[in-house]
Amino acid sequence: MVKRYRAKQAARRSHRIACAAMSVVLAIGMAPGLAFAGEGDKADGAGAADAPRASLQLAVQAQPAEQLAGQAQGDYALTYAYDSGAKTAIVTGFTGTAGGNLVVPATVVKDGATYTVTAIGASAFKNAEGETGFDGTLSLPNTVKSIGASAFQNCQNLQGPLVLPSGLTSLGSYAFADCRGMAGTVTIPAGVTAIPDHCFFMDGSSGDRGLTGIAFANGSSLASIGESAFEGNWHITGGINLPDSVTSIGARAFCNTGAREYDFNTGEDEPAGAQGALHLPANLQTIGAEAFYVCTFSGDLVIPSGIASIGKGAFHRSGFTGSLTLPEGMTTVPEECFYDCDFTGSLTLPSTLASIGESAFGGCNTFSGNLEIPSGVTQISDWAFSGFGAENALCGSLTLPSGLTSIGESAFSGAGFTGALNIPDSVASIGEEAFSGCCRFSSLKLPNNPNFTAIPNGAFAGSSDDPMGFGGTLSIPSSVASIDEKAFYYCSFLEKLQLPSSLTDIGTSAFEQCTLLSGTLALPSNLKTVGADAFYFCQNLTGLTIPSGVSSIGERAFYGCLKAGGDLTIPGSVKTIGKAAFERFGDSEGVQPGVLTIEGGVESIGESAFDSCKGFTSAIIPDSVAIADMGANVFMFCENLKSCTLPDAWTAVPEGVFYGCSSLEQIVIPASATSIGNNAFRLCTGIVGALTIPEGVTDIGSAAFYGCENLTGALVIPASVASFGTNYLGDGIFEGCKGFTSLQMNQACTTLPNSMFEGCTGLTGNVTIPSTVTKIETNVFRNCSGLNGTL
Structure with missing residues (x-):
């Protein structure tokens, strides 16, 4: 089928060339009901059909190029369809080889009769591009009233300005699409009432992007601009002043006109030209989706008062450098309508507004002034004002209406508003990260609404570079049951926190780095869980009360509460104390000392759970904690810990459990213990007196008693010890x-590990190395100058 079609095309071309000077009269018998354009109808065939008749006399004639006045290079002839009654002609195409300028004459002579050229037919010059295309200018006579669909589509080599005939009244879709070589300002004649879809469309794949300006003749009667009519004309500069007669602008009509160009060196979009202002006509009723997507307008934007519909993303990334006023009567701002525009002035919303779509003003980070959301708005969608005014120091206050019921995810995230943030009591829900990064607010009031039960993830979160500015006291409403992950992360200027009895869950990092919170933190009575990092580095808290009923405390939940002191009780309802949960709790000079009570019922204590807690002077590990559920280094560097009782049932002293506890006064090793972990009593310099290692201990870990310089008397290693430091x-x-002062090793071990007795300068007399020892590693008795030994 394809081969047959191509053969026919070749035959047709050959026939046209052979008949270049021939005139052919066609007599077409009209079958009943056959519609055909006739006298008095539009020359492009758009008019009403004539009534059926016996025959209609039309003539198609090819005129040699040399007969056309003003015609330059090229060996081609234009072809026509004639209306013998009206004496008008339609250009239907050409024969021969194109080249040079394309000149359409105002009249053409056939059989001695003069015909006025009134139309360019559909697809007449479509795809006349490349080496065989026209590469000069286009000249159309003012007699042409109609240009058909795709008439010049893809004539990429035509050059120079595009001048439309002054008498033009009709344009077809794609008429000049992808005529990328034509430049200059195109003026739409006054008689054109509609610019159809894709009429001047450019696909944007080439650096030559067509028109540089758009103008409209005085007295314009233009009513509609179709879908993608001017899309892709990237080099349009100057303003666009649409005539007041326009009532409708189609989707993507001016998309990517005067657009930004991507700079691969900087990774930024750069303006391709200063496009100027956009004037929207007073009678405009509809603006299609993405109608002005990615333009570079400057100045203010005023939406006409009669507007009935604006499509999604209508002005997405369209520049503008002034203010934006939306008219009274407007009820909806659609999704992404003004996303990422460059307004530097104020935004005025109408009192009639009822809804604000997703990302409607997102990324408009240079707005200034105060913003008041009208009273009729009940919902603010996701990302609606994300980044609003963030880069403008003149961004002012935010006023939310009393009837507002919900605020969407990231609705105001990263915005630059200042002053107090008062969320009205009508609000029942706030989306995740709704106000995250709004670091210029100075205070926060949450809604007192029985349906407001959760503060979601990151709702008011800051960052290390941009902490939130909320100061004073934060009062969580009595309806709130959960505060989710990072809800108040880096709210570093909050001073007091009031938590309600309704609260059951505090999420991960909920109050992390709230560094100015002070006083005693009283967790509410119904609380069940405290998430990981929940109060991480709240360094100015001075005390903590944990109620019975809390079941878990997450990793690092109270890490770095440096000034917290006094007694602390972990109730038996807490089954799990997470890794580093209280590390550095009270790790500052002058902290109030206290007793750590871990009640029976606690089942698991994570690694470093109380590491560097300088305030605790004593602690008790309950029998409910099994040795398998006791992490390493639990009391490491608790410098003021004097006593601690370990469960009798434990079969081991955990690794590093008292490492650096320099005030510990005695070593208590459970009678049932079979191993002493690595670093278990390392640097416990406050222990004075003899060391008794129970019979039954089979392994002593690396550096288990390293630096315990005040242990005295005989060091007796029982015969049960068969290994030293199996892990390290x-x-x-x-x-x-x-x-x-003396050393006794009973026969059991086979290896004396590195530096085992190094620096034990008080040892004197003889030392007997057991016959079971087969290996003595380096520095075992280094600096033990008082010893005499036998093997």
Whole structure:
């Protein structure tokens, strides 16, 4: 089928060339009901059909190029369809080889009769491009009233300005689409009432992007501009002043006109030209979706008062450098309508407004002045004002209406508003990150609404670079049951926190880095969970009360509460204390000392749970905590801890459990213990007196008693000890214990690990190395100058 079609096309071309000077008269018999354009109808065939008749005399004639006045290079002839009654002609195409200028004459002579050229037929010169296309200018006579669909589509080599005939009244879709070589300002004649879809469309794939300006003749009767009519004319500069007769602008009509060009060096979009102002006509009723998507307008934008409909993304990334006023009567701002525009002035919303769509003003980060949301707005959609005014120091206050019921996800995230943020009591829900990054607000009032039960993820979150500016006291409403992840993250200027009895859950990082919170934090009575990092580095809290009923405390939940002191009770309802949950709790000079009470019922204590807690002087680990659920380094560097009781049933002293507890006064090893973990009593310099290692201990870990310089008397290692430091090679187990005066090793072990007794300068007399020892590693008795040994 394809081969047959191509053969026919070749035959037709050959026939046209052979008949270039021939005139052919066609007699077409009209079958009943056959519609055909006749006398008095539009020359492009758009008019009403004549009534059926016996025959209609039309003539098609090819005129040699050399007979056309003003015609330059090229060996071609234009072809016509004639209306012998009206003496008018339609250009239907051409024969021969195109080239040079394309000149359409005002009249053409056939058989001695003169015909006025009134129309360019559909697809007459479509795809006349490349090496065989016209590469000069286009000249159309003022007699032409109609240009058909795709008449010059893809004539990419035509050059120079596009001048439309002054008498033109009709344009077809795609008429000049992708005529990318034509430039200059096109003036739409006064008689044109509609610019159809894709009429001057450019696909934007080439650096040559067509028109540089758009104008409209005085007295314009233009009523509608179709879909993508001027889309892709990237180099349009100057303003666009639409005539007041226009009532409708189609989707993407001016999309990517005067657009930004992507700079691959900077990764930024740069303006391709200063486009100037946009004037919308007073009678405009509809603006289609993305009608002005990615333009570079300057100045103010005024939406006409009679507007009935604006499509999604109508002015998305369309520049503008002034203010924006939306008219009274407008009820909806659609999705992405003004997304990422560059307004520097104020935004005025009408009192009639009822809804604001998703991302409607998102990314408009240079707006200034105060913003008042009208009273009729009940919902603010996701991302509606995200980034609003963020880069303008003159961005002012935000006023939310008393009838507002919901605020969407990221609705105001990153906005530059200042002053107080008062969320009205009518609000029942706030979306995730609704006000995240709004770091210029100075205070916050949450809604007192029984349906407001949750503060979602990141709702009021700041960052390390831009902490939130809320100061004073934050009062969480009595209806709130959960405060979710990062809800008040980096609200670093809050001073007091009031939590309601209704609260059951505090999420991960909910109040992380709220560094100015002070006083005693009393967690509410119905609280069940405290998430990881919930109060991380709230360094000015001075105390903490945990109610019975809390079931879990997450990792690092109270890490870095440096000034917290006094007694702390972990109720038995808490089954899990997370890793580093209270690390550095009270880790500052002068903190009030207190007792740590971990009640029976607690089942698991994570690694470093109380690491560097300087305020605690004593602690008790309840029997409910199994040794398998006790993490390493739990009391590491608790410098003021004097006593701690371990459960009798434990079979091990956990790794690093008292590492650096320099005030610990005694070593208590459970009678049932079979191992002493790595670093278990390392640097416990406050322990004075003899060390008793129970019979039954089979392993002593690396550096287990390293630096315990005040241990005295005989060091007796029982025969049950068969290994030293199975995890870390046992290095330095008793290194620096200079108070020991004698050493007795019973026969069991096979290896004496590195630096085992290094620096035990108080040891004197003989030392007997058991016959079971087969390996002595380096520095085992280094600096033990008082010893004599036998093997």
